Amino acid sequence: MDRHINTLLLTATLLLATNLPAIADEASSRAPISIEANSAVFDERQGHSIYTGNVIITQAGLEIRADKVTVFNKNKQLQRLEARGEPVYFRQHRAGAEDILGEARQLDYNIDNERLLLQDKAWFTQGKSRFSGQRIEYDMLKKRVTATQGKDGSQRVRVTLQPKAKSTPSDSAETP
Secondary structure, three states, rough: OOOHHHHHHHHHHHHOOOOOOOOHHHEEEEEEOEEEEOOEEOOOOOHHHHHHHEEEEEEEEEEEEEEEEEEEEEEOOOEEEEEEEEEEEEEEOOOOOOOEEEEEEEEEEOOOOEEEEEEEEEEEOOOOEEEEEEEEEEOOOOOOEEOOOOOOOOOEEEEEEOOOOOHHHHHHHHOO
Protein backbone atom coordinates (compact mmCIF):
# COMPACT_ATOMS: atom_id res chain seq x y z
CA MET A 1 0.00 0.00 0.00
CA ASP A 2 2.82 2.44 0.90
CA ARG A 3 4.46 1.77 -2.46
CA HIS A 4 1.22 2.71 -4.28
CA ILE A 5 0.93 5.92 -2.24
CA ASN A 6 4.55 6.85 -2.93
CA THR A 7 4.07 6.24 -6.66
CA LEU A 8 0.96 8.42 -6.67
CA LEU A 9 2.79 11.18 -4.80
CA LEU A 10 5.78 11.06 -7.09
CA THR A 11 3.59 11.18 -10.20
CA ALA A 12 1.50 14.09 -8.91
CA THR A 13 4.61 15.98 -7.83
CA LEU A 14 6.31 15.53 -11.18
CA LEU A 15 3.22 16.56 -13.13
CA LEU A 16 2.69 19.78 -11.22
CA ALA A 17 6.25 20.74 -10.38
CA THR A 18 6.85 22.15 -13.83
CA ASN A 19 3.66 24.25 -13.71
CA LEU A 20 3.83 25.94 -10.30
CA PRO A 21 5.73 29.22 -10.08
CA ALA A 22 7.15 30.26 -6.70
CA ILE A 23 4.71 31.85 -4.29
CA ALA A 24 7.11 34.31 -2.74
CA ASP A 25 9.66 36.27 -4.70
CA GLU A 26 12.66 38.02 -3.18
CA ALA A 27 10.99 41.43 -2.82
CA SER A 28 7.72 40.21 -1.32
CA SER A 29 9.45 37.97 1.25
CA ARG A 30 11.14 41.08 2.68
CA ALA A 31 7.96 43.18 2.77
CA PRO A 32 6.47 44.04 6.18
CA ILE A 33 3.87 41.65 7.59
CA SER A 34 0.58 43.17 8.76
CA ILE A 35 -1.58 41.32 11.31
CA GLU A 36 -5.15 42.19 12.33
CA ALA A 37 -7.08 40.30 15.01
CA ASN A 38 -9.67 40.69 17.76
CA SER A 39 -6.99 40.11 20.41
CA ALA A 40 -3.23 39.61 20.70
CA VAL A 41 -0.94 38.27 23.44
CA PHE A 42 2.82 38.83 23.23
CA ASP A 43 5.14 36.56 25.23
CA GLU A 44 8.67 37.80 24.72
CA ARG A 45 10.18 35.14 27.03
CA GLN A 46 8.60 32.29 25.10
CA GLY A 47 9.36 33.96 21.76
CA HIS A 48 5.85 33.95 20.37
CA SER A 49 2.69 35.96 19.98
CA ILE A 50 -0.86 34.63 19.69
CA TYR A 51 -3.58 36.33 17.67
CA THR A 52 -7.23 35.25 17.97
CA GLY A 53 -10.53 36.16 16.40
CA ASN A 54 -10.85 36.82 12.69
CA VAL A 55 -7.08 36.98 12.15
CA ILE A 56 -5.92 38.48 8.85
CA ILE A 57 -2.24 38.39 7.89
CA THR A 58 -0.98 40.18 4.79
CA GLN A 59 2.48 40.53 3.23
CA ALA A 60 2.80 41.94 -0.28
CA GLY A 61 0.40 39.67 -2.28
CA LEU A 62 0.12 37.04 0.48
CA GLU A 63 -3.03 36.75 2.62
CA ILE A 64 -3.83 34.28 5.41
CA ARG A 65 -7.16 34.26 7.29
CA ALA A 66 -7.68 32.13 10.40
CA ASP A 67 -9.39 31.88 13.77
CA LYS A 68 -6.06 31.70 15.64
CA VAL A 69 -2.46 32.35 14.60
CA THR A 70 0.69 31.80 16.62
CA VAL A 71 3.79 33.65 15.40
CA PHE A 72 7.14 32.23 16.54
CA ASN A 73 10.27 34.40 16.79
CA LYS A 74 13.87 33.55 17.53
CA ASN A 75 16.44 36.27 18.21
CA LYS A 76 13.79 38.82 17.24
CA GLN A 77 13.47 37.22 13.79
CA LEU A 78 10.20 35.80 12.51
CA GLN A 79 10.61 32.01 12.14
CA ARG A 80 7.19 30.53 11.43
CA LEU A 81 3.43 30.91 11.62
CA GLU A 82 0.89 28.33 12.82
CA ALA A 83 -2.69 29.09 11.80
CA ARG A 84 -5.79 27.18 12.93
CA GLY A 85 -9.39 27.64 11.91
CA GLU A 86 -12.60 26.39 10.42
CA PRO A 87 -11.06 26.80 7.88
CA VAL A 88 -7.76 28.59 7.44
CA TYR A 89 -7.65 30.37 4.07
CA PHE A 90 -4.51 31.11 2.05
CA ARG A 91 -4.16 33.30 -1.04
CA GLN A 92 -1.09 34.45 -2.98
CA HIS A 93 -1.64 37.03 -5.68
CA ARG A 94 1.11 37.02 -8.31
CA ALA A 95 1.48 39.69 -10.97
CA GLY A 96 1.10 38.24 -14.45
CA ALA A 97 -0.01 34.82 -13.19
CA GLU A 98 -3.08 33.21 -11.70
CA ASP A 99 -3.52 33.35 -7.93
CA ILE A 100 -2.57 30.39 -5.76
CA LEU A 101 -5.27 29.47 -3.24
CA GLY A 102 -5.40 27.02 -0.38
CA GLU A 103 -7.59 26.00 2.51
CA ALA A 104 -7.29 23.62 5.47
CA ARG A 105 -7.96 23.43 9.18
CA GLN A 106 -4.25 23.87 9.91
CA LEU A 107 -1.63 25.88 8.09
CA ASP A 108 2.04 26.04 9.03
CA TYR A 109 4.36 28.42 7.23
CA ASN A 110 8.10 28.11 7.86
CA ILE A 111 9.65 31.38 6.80
CA ASP A 112 13.27 30.15 6.96
CA ASN A 113 12.92 27.42 4.35
CA GLU A 114 9.79 28.85 2.64
CA ARG A 115 7.59 25.81 3.14
CA LEU A 116 3.84 25.92 3.43
CA LEU A 117 2.03 22.98 5.03
CA LEU A 118 -1.76 22.60 4.81
CA GLN A 119 -3.32 19.82 6.91
CA ASP A 120 -6.76 18.38 7.64
CA LYS A 121 -9.21 18.64 4.74
CA ALA A 122 -6.66 20.54 2.69
CA TRP A 123 -6.84 21.77 -0.88
CA PHE A 124 -4.45 23.84 -2.97
CA THR A 125 -5.02 25.34 -6.42
CA GLN A 126 -3.21 27.27 -9.08
CA GLY A 127 -5.49 28.32 -11.90
CA LYS A 128 -7.56 25.26 -12.82
CA SER A 129 -5.10 22.70 -11.41
CA ARG A 130 -6.12 21.45 -7.96
CA PHE A 131 -4.78 19.16 -5.19
CA SER A 132 -6.78 17.91 -2.24
CA GLY A 133 -5.82 15.56 0.58
CA GLN A 134 -5.11 15.26 4.27
CA ARG A 135 -1.70 16.91 4.00
CA ILE A 136 -0.32 19.18 1.27
CA GLU A 137 3.17 20.62 1.44
CA TYR A 138 4.40 23.31 -0.91
CA ASP A 139 8.14 24.00 -1.10
CA MET A 140 8.27 27.51 -2.52
CA LEU A 141 11.99 27.39 -3.32
CA LYS A 142 11.86 24.10 -5.21
CA LYS A 143 8.37 24.78 -6.62
CA ARG A 144 7.32 21.33 -5.45
CA VAL A 145 3.95 20.12 -4.14
CA THR A 146 3.55 16.90 -2.14
CA ALA A 147 0.10 15.64 -1.17
CA THR A 148 -0.71 12.64 1.04
CA GLN A 149 -3.82 10.85 2.24
CA GLY A 150 -4.79 10.34 5.89
CA LYS A 151 -2.90 7.69 7.86
CA ASP A 152 -6.07 5.64 8.13
CA GLY A 153 -6.53 5.68 4.34
CA SER A 154 -9.21 8.34 4.49
CA GLN A 155 -9.26 11.49 2.43
CA ARG A 156 -7.33 10.11 -0.52
CA VAL A 157 -5.25 12.48 -2.62
CA ARG A 158 -7.09 13.94 -5.59
CA VAL A 159 -5.36 15.86 -8.36
CA THR A 160 -7.01 17.70 -11.23
CA LEU A 161 -4.70 18.99 -13.94
CA GLN A 162 -5.88 21.17 -16.80
CA PRO A 163 -3.94 20.82 -20.05
CA LYS A 164 -3.24 23.91 -22.10
CA ALA A 165 -5.83 24.62 -24.76
CA LYS A 166 -4.79 23.74 -28.29
CA SER A 167 -4.41 26.65 -30.64
CA THR A 168 -6.92 26.82 -33.43
CA PRO A 169 -5.87 27.27 -37.10
CA SER A 170 -7.11 30.86 -36.97
CA ASP A 171 -4.79 31.56 -33.99
CA SER A 172 -1.70 30.66 -35.98
CA ALA A 173 -2.81 31.90 -39.41
CA GLU A 174 -1.04 34.97 -40.70
CA THR A 175 -3.06 37.83 -42.02
CA PRO A 176 -1.93 39.39 -45.31
